Amino acid sequence: MAAQEGQESTGSSSSSRIRKKPVCIITIGMAGSGKSTFVQRINAHLHSLTPPKPPYILNLDPAVANVPFEANIDIRDTIDYHEVMKQYNLGPNGGILTALNLFTTKFDQVLDLVEKRAENVDYVIVDTPGQIEIFTWSASGAIITDAIATALPTVIAYVVDTPRTVAPATFMSNMLYACSILYKTKLPFIVVFNKTDAQPHAFALEWMRDFEVFQEALATHQSTTDDEGSPTYMNSLMNSMSLVLDEFYKHLKSVGVSSMTGDGVSDFFEAVEASRDEYEKEYLPELVRMRAQRDATLQKQKEDSTARMLADLAVDRANHTFTARDRWNPNEEEEDEDDGGESNIIDRSAPWPGQYIDLTQARRREDQDTTWPRPA
Numbered sequence: 001m002a003a004q005e006g007q008e009s010t011g012s013s014s015s016s017r018i019r020k021k022p023v024c025i026i027t028i029g030m031a032g033s034g035k036s037t038f039v040q041r042i043n044a045h046l047h048s049l050t051p052p053k054p055p056y057i058l059n060l061d062p063a064v065a066n067v068p069f070e071a072n073i074d075i076r077d078t079i080d081y082h083e084v085m086k087q088y089n090l091g092p093n094g095g096i097l098t099a100l101n102l103f104t105t106k107f108d109q110v111l112d113l114v115e116k117r118a119e120n121v122d123y124v125i126v127d128t129p130g131q132i133e134i135f136t137w138s139a140s141g142a143i144i145t146d147a148i149a150t151a152l153p154t155v156i157a158y159v160v161d162t163p164r165t166v167a168p169a170t171f172m173s174n175m176l177y178a179c180s181i182l183y184k185t186k187l188p189f190i191v192v193f194n195k196t197d198a199q200p201h202a203f204a205l206e207w208m209r210d211f212e213v214f215q216e217a218l219a220t221h222q223s224t225t226d227d228e229g230s231p232t233y234m235n236s237l238m239n240s241m242s243l244v245l246d247e248f249y250k251h252l253k254s255v256g257v258s259s260m261t262g263d264g265v266s267d268f269f270e271a272v273e274a275s276r277d278e279y280e281k282e283y284l285p286e287l288v289r290m291r292a293q294r295d296a297t298l299q300k301q302k303e304d305s306t307a308r309m310l311a312d313l314a315v316d317r318a319n320h321t322f323t324a325r326d327r328w329n330p331n332e333e334e335e336d337e338d339d340g341g342e343s344n345i346i347d348r349s350a351p352w353p354g355q356y357i358d359l360t361q362a363r364r365r366e367d368q369d370t371t372w373p374r375p376a
């Protein structure tokens with residue numbers, strides 16, 4: 001409801017005369033933290049609003065057997081994870097990574113579909129693979145995140161299994177991981193302490209607010225001195241880390257949610273709306289600056305290679321054999337790398353006017369003899 005109110009209350013402002021772009025929520029978290037249940041909960045929340053605001057959902061987990069929500073685009077419709085494992089002779093993690101790599105090659109089509117729907121939805125939700133590192137530390141994860149963040153205001157929802165982080169050392173490891181993702185993506189970041197019905201997250205907020213309380217908790221959980229009475233290496237390390245994290249916590253939004261009961265979901269959407277502003281004020285200008293820098297570098301490279309090519313041509317002109325061989329022949333057929341605009345990403349939702357969706361492609365059929373391209 002908060003999100004809805006947030007949108008309506010700004011409805012009269014001059015900036016909102018142009019329709020706001022949807023916010024993309026990328027859900028990341030350790031295996032079993034409750035990502036899919038969380039996505040289903042926020043999906044249900046958006047459907048329950050008046051009027052309902054159904055989101056556009058992307059499932060990027062090729063290995064998941066069942067998802068509790070109806071995804072609009074599902075990686076499993078395009079990539080058969082078991083087939084990838086078989087053909088490339090891979091284990092489960094290699095299979096998920098290769099499936100994600102293959103899907104990334106089609107991500108421009110996904111973005112096209114998302115952008116077509118941007119007029120009609122307020123939120124795009126992305127569920128990521130269960131093995132967190134496959135998304136956060138792979139080239140394809142970075143490409144997908146960057147592509148989405150360039151097209152839409154984007155926020156990372158980092159889902160934490162609260163009952164499993166009550167031990168200070170585990171809590172700190174989880175927060176260090178969150179910190180690494182924040183610095184890698186540089187996107188607005190919300191820590192979602194999930195499963196608060198099983199374990200309230202007040203302890204986590206207290207540890208994040210006051211590092212001395214956290215250090216006390218550390219001291220009670222493990223011995224802080226060795227046999228000679230000096231602080232143990234682990235103790236010193238964790239104390240220093242907690243000081244580093246103290247800075248990180250200052251820039252962090254955190255909410256407690258129960259994906260089971262729905263408790264805290266409104267707080268989450270308030271944090272999302274605040275993150276949209278953060279994206280527009282901080283991330284977008286930085287993105288524009290980096291893009292301008294990249295364009296300038298590319299332009300410089302282009303000018304350098306043009307200069308080199310002209311110099312080479314000057315040398316070649318002295319040699320008539322090369323000149324004759326390299327002359328452009330208009331009758332020669334050019335190699336066409338375009339696939340003719342053929343699309344094989346499936347949008348499961350109702351087609352919009354003019355859009356043809358071949359539902360026979362919605363599931364890979366047993367009789368299809370697909371040969372995946374070998375990885376380079």
Ligand SMILES: Nc1nc2c(ncn2[C@@H]2O[C@H](COP(=O)(O)OP(=O)(O)OP(=O)(O)O)[C@@H](O)[C@H]2O)c(=O)[nH]1
Binds near residue numbers: 029036061196259
């Ligand atoms: N008590 C409680 N259990 C939850 C909550 N959210 C998720 N769970 C449970 O946590 C388990 C894992 O949930 P999933 O949604 O499958 O987690 P996931 O992160 O998507 O799992 P992977 O995709 O395998 O990484 C399931 O048994 C859920 O029922 C919650 O808010 N409260």
